[in-house]
Structure formats: structure tokens, C-alpha cells
Amino acid sequence: MSPGWNPLDWLAQSLATKLSVDLSSTRFFLTICLGYPVSAIYLLSISRKPPRVAHIYFLITGILLLCWNYGSGVIHLLIGIFSTLATLHMFGPTDFAVALTFIFNMTYLLAGYYYLNYGTYDINWTMSYCILCLRLIGLAWDYRDSSLPVERLSEYQKGAAFTELPSPLEMVSFCLIPTACFAGPQFTWRHYHSFINQTLRPQIILQNRSLMQKYLLNPKLHRTLSRLSVGIVCLVLYLFSLIYCPVDYMLTREFLTERSFFYRIGYMCFYSNFLIMRYLAIWLIGEGACVFLGLGCTGRIRVDYYDSSEDTNGNKKEANDGMTVAPVSVGVAVSQFRKAAVLSSSSNCGFRRIEEFDDIKAVEAAVREGRATVTEAQHTQCANISVVRFESATNTDLLVSSFNINTNKWMLEYLYKRLRCLGNKSISQALTLTFLAIWHGFYSGYHVNFFLEFVTIYAEKQFLAIVHRSIYADFLYQTLVGKIIITIIGKLHILFILSCPLVAFSMLRASLWIPVFNSVYWIGFIYLLWPLAAPFVEKIFPPKPQAEVAKSES
Known part of the structure; x- marks a missing residue:
């Protein structure tokens, strides 16, 4: 698409010229930032409408932004989506369907790399397809896991497995949602489905918030603003490094032959740490858009009772001395951090899902009557850093x-x-x-x-x-x-x-x-x-x- 065909292209061209960066990179970054207005429109007018309207909205906005970046290359993403959906319909929740999904999407992605990448960071449809590839393979695994006995599934698999395949509209919406189809993050179909159906964020939180909790002490708002602000700082640091620590300098004769060994090591150390800022900026700003939209919610809450004579679910239990104490946290034990794994929203710290409570109605009654307070977990489901x-x-x-x-x-x-x-x-x-x-x-x-x-x-x-x-x-x-x-x-x-x-x-x-x-x-x-x-x-x-x-x- 030629520059100047719309205001966005004019803005991208202007920024690219002023910052001395290429147009495709600027357009890609602006697309990540456009996740915020897309999210705002959804929250203000779409979220209260039927799920089908939300699917159509995400499909249209996703395809428009993909076309702006990749032109007709968006067709390749649609081929991957519908081929995977057809495979799962034909072969069902089987190992063969998973293997076929894996082989097809990885082969398609690598073929794209082979024909389109020419030794530089090329921004084309393969960037979004590498995100899509993992999402489709994960979808096939989750569908296959639904056919296994429950006792063979891990806790993660139990929360991700599903038995009914999404419709074509749901599938495209899930794969091309604009806040998550360019630089991630990954999430399961179950998570996305709960978000669309307005069941992801616990109603007990939404129905028992004061104005202070809604606008000032809102973990969703805090997470959005913190991710956006830190992302902007990382972006500024990266742009600063392009001037004072460019990669091209390491290819000059001065660096390779005239500088000392320790200078070269030091330069490489500084360069690598500033290079990371590029990825941090994209991930953080992208995560902020996802959190603003609502995808960052973990669905976990913690209930604190003021009366120690009540158990986890608000039921009376044997009192030790009848004294009323400060809020007592209830919930599952704190998860041990896995050193070699990942920092995950599954680190509960006393937080758990609604379905894990034995009697959620008793909990809701305790909150309404002022016998307990409910706290929402941080919106870290889409965290990448x-x-x-x-x-x-x-x-x-x-x-x-x-x-x-x-x-x-x-x-x-x-x-x-x-x-x-x-x-x-x-x-x-x-x-x-x-x-x-x-x-x-x-x-x-x-x-x-x-x-x-x-x-x-x-x-x-x-x-x-x-x-x-x-x-x-x-x-x-x-x-x-x-x-x-x-x-x-x-x-x-x-x-x-x-x-x-x-x-x-x-x-x-x-x-x-x-x-x-x-x-x-x-x-x-x-x-x-x-x-x-x-x-x-x-x-x-x-x-x-x-x-x-x-x-x-x-």
C-alpha cells in the first residue's frame, strides 16, 4: 500500500522520517499502539452486545490492521486458520490431528521464511504467522486433551481442554484479535471464550466495588498504565541506543581491529542490553492493550474474612476464643516458584478461581454483609516480561x-x-x-x-x-x-x-x-x-x- 493512502500511513511515514527508521517497522509499532483505541471502542460500545458482535468486531479490526501491514499476505494467515479448523473437524481430538496441525503450520511458516526473508529483519506476514502457528498448535493439543481421562490431565490441561470446536467466525476472531496477533501473547481458546462471554472476570468483583476501587484501586487500570508507561521508557532507551550504540559500528574496521579486547566485550554487553529494550517495548505496550481489553484477567480472587470463626467458604467453624481479628486470608497455599520454568499467573498467593470455592453463594453473602473482603488477582495472564x-x-x-x-x-x-x-x-x-x-x-x-x-x-x-x-x-x-x-x-x-x-x-x-x-x-x-x-x-x-x-x- 502506497504511503499517503490514509492518515495512518501519513503518520507512519512522518514518524519514520523523523526517527530515521524504516516505514514497515514504524507501521508495525503503530499497530501495536492502535490496540488501545480498539480496546476502548470495545469496552464503550461492543462489550455489552452479544458475543457474535464482538467476534465480528475483532475480525474486522484484525484484518484491517493486518492488511495495512502485510497487504494481501493476510491470505496466508486465513489459509492456516481454516486448514487447522478443517483438520480438527475431520480427524477429531486425536494425536494424528495434532501431528498434522503441527506439521502443516510449521511447514507453512518455514516456507514463508525461506521465500520472504532476505537476511534482515523483514516485517511481513510471517511475523504474525509465527504467533498464529503456536496458537493453532496449542488449540489442537487442547482439543485432543479433552478426549483423555481427567485423571491423566495436569491442572493446566484441565483448564485449557475443550470439547466443542469453535465456529469459523469464532476461530478467526480468536486467531486475529488485533491486540494479540502481531506480537502475542498466547492464550487458550477457553480463556478467550470466557472473555467474550463476560465470564472471565468474576462478577463478585464487579458487583462489590466502590467508586475508589473502580477508578483508583483497579488492578486492571494499574496494570494497563504501568505496562504502557514502562514500555514507552524502554522504547526511548532503544531509540537512544540507535544513536550512541549502533550495531553497524561492530562491523567497522575500527571496532574489529583497532579497539581493545575489553572495549569490544564492553560494547557488545551494552549493545545487547539496549537491544532487549526493543522487545520489552513491544511486549509491554502490547500487554497493556490486552489488559485494557480484558484479556489479562486471571479469573482469580482472594477472600479475606474478618471473623476467624468462618472457614474458606464462609461457613461457621469451631471458634478458638471467639475473638474477632484482622482479615484472615483464605485460599490455597502459595505455589513454589519453579526456577527453570516461567513466571506465571498460576502462582496463586492465596488466589483461586470461582469454581474452586465450595459455596460461592456463601462467599458472596459474606462480602455483601461486610463479613469479608474480596481482592482480585493482578491481571498478569498476558505478561511476557x-x-x-x-x-x-x-x-x-x-x-x-x-x-x-x-x-x-x-x-x-x-x-x-x-x-x-x-x-x-x-x-x-x-x-x-x-x-x-x-x-x-x-x-x-x-x-x-x-x-x-x-x-x-x-x-x-x-x-x-x-x-x-x-x-x-x-x-x-x-x-x-x-x-x-x-x-x-x-x-x-x-x-x-x-x-x-x-x-x-x-x-x-x-x-x-x-x-x-x-x-x-x-x-x-x-x-x-x-x-x-x-x-x-x-x-x-x-x-x-x-x-x-x-x-x-x-
């Missing part, structure tokens, strides 16, 4: 669990856990990272990035296991000085390990990243030497006596 955790990460576990959360959660639930049959976590992890690399595209930079991620995580886990068992563990992890030491060293290590992978990830082609790696002597691959270094590390950090180990574990 935990900024505080990411910026303060001092090891790869914290780094992985705070970055690309939504995609990592998809990989965990639909790939990693389903590879349990292999009986080896390392193999499952390697295959998952291989799939991630292929899903991104054919460029060697992607594969180097994920290979280094696998090697780095493996080496660091082995190293930290030795340190935790060593005689220095108590000093390092239980004293203030020790904690300061491991925090500083850990943060510097994180800055270092991000440098080489992200430089390769951004340069894509081997002809570009290999000269840069040569200039730093391929130092990012030093973790491959871990098996040789491990015996020396064990001598430097000798283990505790067995008696002390047993005592600390008890």
Missing part, C-alpha cells in the same frame, strides 16, 4: 523465568512437558530450544543464540550446584557481605552471557556475526570447556563434610 525480576536477575534461572514469559510458558506446557516420554530433562530441554530456534527462522544467528543459551544454562547450573555444596555456601548465601559479592558477580555475569548470543541474534547472518566473534576470540563459547574446568572448580570450592550437609538439609 517481569521487568524488575529481569533487571535484577543474577543467574540464568531468574533470567529465563522473567523474559519472554508467555512464549516460555507455551513451550513448557505444549512441548517440554509432552517430551517426558524421553525420560531425560536435558534432551527435552535441548529439543525445546531447537524448536524455538527453528520457529524463529533459518538464520544462523538464531541457532547460535539458543545453542549458547542451552550450554550456558547447563554450565551455570553445574557450577552453582558445586558452590551450594561447598564450605563457602554459608558465607556466600547467609551473610550480607556474601550476598553482596554474589549479587555483583552474578549481575556482571548476566551482562556478559547476554552479549554474544544477542549479537548473533541481531546480526542473523554468519557473514556478519562471525567477524565480531573472531574479534573477541569466540569467548561466548567458553562454557563448552565446562567439563574440563569442573574438576578444578570442585577443588576451589571443596564440599562440606557429610555431617554438615545432612544437618543443613534437615
